[in-house]
Amino acid sequence: MSQPTYIILLGAPGAGKGTQAERLHERLGLTHVASGDLFRENVSKQTPLGLLAKSFMDKGELVPDDVTVRMVMERIARPDCARGVVFDGFPRTEAQARALDAAFAREGKRLRAVVLVAVRDEMLVERLTARWSCPTCNAVYNLLSNPPRVAGQCDRDNTPLVQRDDDKPETVRRRLEVYHQQTAPLIAYYRAAGLLREVNGAQSIEQVQAQIVQAIEEA
Ligand code: AP5
Ligand code: MG
Ligand code: ZN
Numbered sequence: 001m002s003q004p005t006y007i008i009l010l011g012a013p014g015a016g017k018g019t020q021a022e023r024l025h026e027r028l029g030l031t032h033v034a035s036g037d038l039f040r041e042n043v044s045k046q047t048p049l050g051l052l053a054k055s056f057m058d059k060g061e062l063v064p065d066d067v068t069v070r071m072v073m074e075r076i077a078r079p080d081c082a083r084g085v086v087f088d089g090f091p092r093t094e095a096q097a098r099a100l101d102a103a104f105a106r107e108g109k110r111l112r113a114v115v116l117v118a119v120r121d122e123m124l125v126e127r128l129t130a131r132w133s134c135p136t137c138n139a140v141y142n143l144l145s146n147p148p149r150v151a152g153q154c155d156r157d158n159t160p161l162v163q164r165d166d167d168k169p170e171t172v173r174r175r176l177e178v179y180h181q182q183t184a185p186l187i188a189y190y191r192a193a194g195l196l197r198e199v200n201g202a203q204s205i206e207q208v209q210a211q212i213v214q215a216i217e218e219a
Helices: 017-028 035-044 048-057 065-076 094-107 121-129 169-183 185-192 205-218
Strands: 005-010 031-034 084-088 111-118 131-133 140-142 196-200
Touching (some): 017 084, 017 205, 031 065, 048 065, 094 185, 121 131, 185 196
Parallel strands (some): 005 111, 111 196
């Protein structure tokens, strides 16, 4: 079997990481591993990890690195990740990036590319306040730019769509601050490693997807 492909999608809240990762899954067969979705699954099942994560997520803060790293490492060890993974929302701190590097070095795995989806802050706030998502399959919609076929209901499984608790304007603003303080330094980190590719996330979903695929193919 050929080497698995590992891609990181880096970008601010609302940049379109989840939207693009789902399409990469359909297009390249990579498994979509989203730390935020994993936390939300734990919140809805009321696991101890979920209760801990919720206390941070509701404030727009990051969940501590140790529990986050452990959760993601367990996820990518499962058989459905054997062909490769697109990471969405992980890593989000330099400590998480170093932990991923160390694990990959131990296991002989290699990151293919880190794709930064760049969008300016004002547009992000606008996108997030119009976002609705499916609690069953994590599909993401937008009332303005990407509405479901039937209002309020998922195209794939008809589940009623919900708004995320952390998409309130004040929490969105805090998430953006946290992104600039704690996650944006990863741009320099991966640029120094020669892995960074940047795409303009302010284009249509299809245009952004085409540029991401091109960036991966060129990597
Ligand atoms: P997480 O779930 O990762 O949220 P996030 O990073 O804030 O990102 P979002 O999901 O809000 O945005 P997205 O980039 O996926 O955009 P989307 O595709 O939905 O994390 C949530 C919380 O969990 C964190 O705050 C933290 O507490 C915790 N957490 C998660 N990971 C962690 C980690 N590693 N360490 C510590 N804590 C962690 O798109 C947004 C909207 O825009 C949608 O409505 C979509 O339809 C629309 N849209 C997308 N693309 C376009 C386009 N090109 N044009 C127009 N509209 C578009
Ligand atoms: Mg997301
Ligand atoms: Zn669904």
